[in-house]
Ligand SMILES: C=CC1=C(C)c2cc3[nH]c(cc4nc(cc5[nH]c(cc1n2)c(C)c5CCC(=O)O)C(CCC(=O)O)=C4C)c(C)c3C=C
């Protein structure tokens with residue numbers, strides 16, 4: 001049964017006495033405050049320190065806002081966290097390569113170490129000697145998700161267990177890929193609603209890699225902060241569009257079949273991938289200076305939806321089903337033949353679908369003088385040949401949006417299911 005977005009998030013329970021090392025022991029009031037309590041106790045305006053210095057001057061700790069207190073279990077159901085978890089405000093995507101001479105055994109030791117570390121980070125139980133970057137923070141929806149790249153299998157003698165579904169993605173005509181920022185033996189996706197919590201997790205996991213694996217590439221992204229809008233709503237990307245509306249929903253009857261490998265595995269996904277999923281990761285630069293030259297009306301035609309509220313050009317509100325057959329008063333298709341949502345729709349791709357869960361990125365100004373910004377496109381599916389590949393093939397040929405994008409890096413990872421009690425992530429592969 002699929003975890004529901006709303007129910008996967010939980011508020012952490014009160015830590016048992018002695019569970020946290022000295023200096024990390026929060027009173028219930030400190031750790032589990034509500035937004036209301038934060039409002040009452042959090043900001044001291046005026047007074048000796050003035051509003052600016054108030055947070056550091058008060059001697060009574062304020063309760064955490066609900067954002068800080070929200071936790072996502074590391075082991076919950078059949079799937080790793082970070083797939084159906086609501087998008088967090090901060091994300092780090094990191095690929096590692098094994099150093100020379102590593103074996104299945106040393107990789108198993110690394111995954112055991114990483115799993116234990118991730119569980120400690122998520123539970124707020126830090127090791128003695130921790131750098132304290134996240135010292136005062138609650139869980140902030142921290143998730144850590146681990147995956148395996150195709151190159152891992154021959155390096156560890158596991159070729160026979162490599163999923164066929166993990167075969168390299170085909171080339172696409174619009175690709176401008178940087179090999180140094182593509183692929184990788186291992187992948188870690190970190191998400192949190194607090195940048196310090198996210199950085200801390202990244203730093204601790206990178207140190208835990210020890211001499212077994214080195215960072216191949218790292219990408220840092222962001223989304224809207226929870227609570228930033230008066231009503232919760234679908235996030236916007238850096239082109240300003242509402243992005244994520246027509247994602248498969250966990251309540252859809254075919255959601256699990258589309259996104260996760262079934263319990264018994266499949267012909268293209270061995271049993272050790274049961275409950276797992278495949279992540280396609282693409283760094284897609286947006287050519288924002290060109291995009292910004294278009295009128296809003298043109299921009300809306302390129303996508304097929306209104307910019308203001310994400311409603312389809314065939315009519316209705318954001319969540320109204322798209323009518324690809326609708327014609328305007330002149331008899332022309334309301335949604336153009338090369339509109340992104342027409343070309344990408346399951347109806348145009350033999351039912352192919354994926355769960356898109358991206359982060360935006362902004363790495364300053366590129367050598368061309370334009371923003372080096374865009375989407376860290378992450379999509380999840382039970383098999384990339386039935387998800388990403390057919391859709392990207394179609395987009396590659398006929399998407400009006402592709403003129404404003406550049407695919408700069410690409411990777412595919414097999415993300416195993418959640419470890420059982422006492423297991424580590426990937427144990428069913430590494431000890432089979
Ligand atoms: C191969 C898959 C896709 C890539 C790559 C991709 C890149 C990309 N998309 C946007 C902006 C939007 N995409 C939207 C919808 C949408 N996109 C894809 C697939 C890819 N997008 C799909 C399957 C869909 C849903 C189509 C449907 O069934 O209606 C939208 C509309 C809102 C929404 O439904 O999310 C926007 C906006 C950008 C900016 C981008 C690369 C940077």
Ligand SMILES: [Fe+2]
Nearest residue numbers: 340341344356
């Ligand atoms: Fe899209």
